[in-house]
Amino acid sequence: MPWFARKPQIEVVDEAPVEEPRLPEPPATDAAGLRSVADHTEYLLSLVEPLRPFGMSLLEAWDQVMCEDIDSMVNVPANSTAKIAGYAVRASDLVDDGQLAAPLTLVDGGVDRLPASGAVVVAPGDALPAGATAVLPATFATLTDGKVALIEKVADGEYVRAAGEHLRRGTRLLSAGDILGDRAIGLLAGAGVDKVLVRPRPRVVIVSSGDRRVEPGGEMQPGDGADANSFMIAAAARAAGATVFRVAVHSNDVDEIRQTVTDQLIRADLVISATGGRREDYEAMASVMEEIGLVDTVAVAMSPGRTQTFGLVGEDRVPMLMLPGNPVSAYVTFQAFGRPLIRRLMGATTEHRSARAIATGTLRSVKGQLHLLRGHVRSEGSIRYVEQVSMPHALGELAASNTLIVLDEHLEVVRPGEAVRVWLLDEED
Template identity: 75%
Template sequence: MAWFTRKKQDDGVAAVEAPVEEEPRLPEPPQLDASGLRSVADHLAYLQSLVEPLRPFGMSLLEAWDQVMCEDIDSMINVPPNSTAKIAGYAVRAADLVDDEGHLAPPLEIVDLDVERLPVGGAATVAPGDVLPRGATAVLPATFGTVEDGRVRLIERVSDGEYVRAAGEHLRFGTRLLSEGDVLDDRGIGLLASAGIDKVMVRPRPRVVVVSSGEHLVEPGPSVQHGEVSDANSYMVAAAAKAAGATVFRVAVHSNEPDAIREAITDQLIRADLVISTTGGRREDYEAVVDVMSELGLVDSVNVAMSPGRTQTFGLIGEDRVPMLMLPGNPVSAYVSFHAFARPLIRALMGVRAEHRPVRAIAAQGMRSHRGQLHLLRGRVTMEGSIRHVTQVSEPYALAELAGANALIVLDEHSEVVNAGEAVKVWLLDEDE
């Protein structure tokens, strides 16, 4: 916001100085605790306050699969759209089947099924599924009458609606099908298509660009030279972002030179709703990205009360203030940080529930944590009947440990010891488990 000031001029005439604009900056961040740490909940809430859901637009049904509805959808037609015969017989007016005294009426004249409207005293031969002519109110089973000289002599009668699948019986015009906030799945697509809907208003998939940088990182391959490290983090994070529902692009710099990093990031801003930066674990690689982020936008760097993943950096980058998240270089820290912060941001951009929904599991062994920090352990959840059990996964090789886990065990800031047999909270990494 511009501000103005006055000062005394040499000639004694007061003049208004040119307006001075304040430098743009991020909103005031949450307070730190006594240890100089920001809580995980405060940090996530702060990041989410800086990101808004993407604007919705109309898409065809197949393009909109697994995306968030931004409107209420009502049926535009009746399903079925016409009344049809359930069995073989004759489309009739039920009122024509009895005379004024309540006896069976005289034989009905057989007319063509494609007649514009069933005449009084008429009957049209129908097969199962045939559309009834207008005016017909029931189907007379073939066994309820005999045909003589082009007429149906009645043996039994039926009432209005008998042996008829009425128009709108399954779905009536104006029935609510899906509501704003629902995620459009395959069954929903079938339902909408059956109701005459071909396009819907949804939020698009967030475009996430994973930018990998690091002087000693190389592309995965059979030959890794001395001093080089295969770039696993960016592939893992890109796959995790895709699993979270994003459209993902991966870009590798393989350098920690500021110019190269700056070019890689700025080139991607035009197609990014979120940028995620990964490195190979060297501190200088991480700091090189943070320095470039500070040049390009507004940056928040903080130590979070979380293990692993203590160091976190976030920024709004470029003229359009594209959100950018810098993940720690250690593979476990990067992956845990993704689920704690990046995944919620992706989901927030989609306009759906952001955080993991924790579930309860029984600990198979004792576990320890540090009071005042959120501890996220790698775990393997199994089912015994309807009860979940979780075992901590511990491997010397970090990526093998992650590969063996299907959950993160959540030990909150108040936990120090969990004994075997006690319940703990877990985030399921495979949502269908």
């Protein structure tokens, strides 16, 4: 008998290494290391899912995307009504063996169903009693001692506005994907619909950061800059259909920025960073994004807005878009990528409001890059004309523009009189 029992051998199984989470494989870049705008847009949209729909009252659901087909629940009008003053009758009671029938009996207007050979006095718009098939105009008969003597006859349906003539029960009113506008709300309300299934407005948090940023109305010191970008982007996000919250961290302190961003994630469907224009401002926010999320930073074949940073941050992987610090670059980047992301969350179309316009001056670009020039569109009849807006004051240039002129990668020059594609920025254009 052995003095010591031999311990059983425990088989050691090598555990597979745990893969670090990362973003899906990004699109390829060209020989110059640039990603195309189309590829970058498609990639970002692939990382974001539309918000889950829920039921809302009509007014709460205004300007949101329908997630169901809606059919009328009622007839409009609900009952057959008289078009003119006269008598509700059965047309078959007016003829007897090819001749005008004997006088009809006048019946009280509160009767539920019209009796045979009866008539009820009606005014225009009055509901007809059940059984009535026509309205006999007052001039087609005489009334004596409760008897309606016939002068002329009418056929079934004459002088009657039939139930459901304007809108029949079961008629399709709106379809999934439609935007619920003000007139559509009236249509639904008139058809007896009080609630609809829609996607909620995306909650977009605009985070302003950067050293020496001053709120509008604040006291400016030498070297300070007004915090204009975050206000401009917040307004643009609201115009795109989002519910917007704006917070500011006027600092490049990484800990403070991290705390501010993570605090906002609980109420954010999308975070948009609007930093100051200094390199340090951008790098501080970029380091926070890399620390708390999965980040894609790439050079895009676009001007302005070449450097693009996007991430899925926090435990819930909330999408976050980082804008350049230059006001023009920030606004153009928002229109190119931020607005489509908001529309994606809404479940709405992500395409830009594109149109063709005739250039009034020479427009130049660099082949291989998509250029988005600031422009002003005017209409003369059915034709749009566009001119480039160029000003030394970046915010003034944006304020004077109502479109972005799109010069595709293959374009180097557009001459006066040639057509060019534009993205319309204002609804009335």
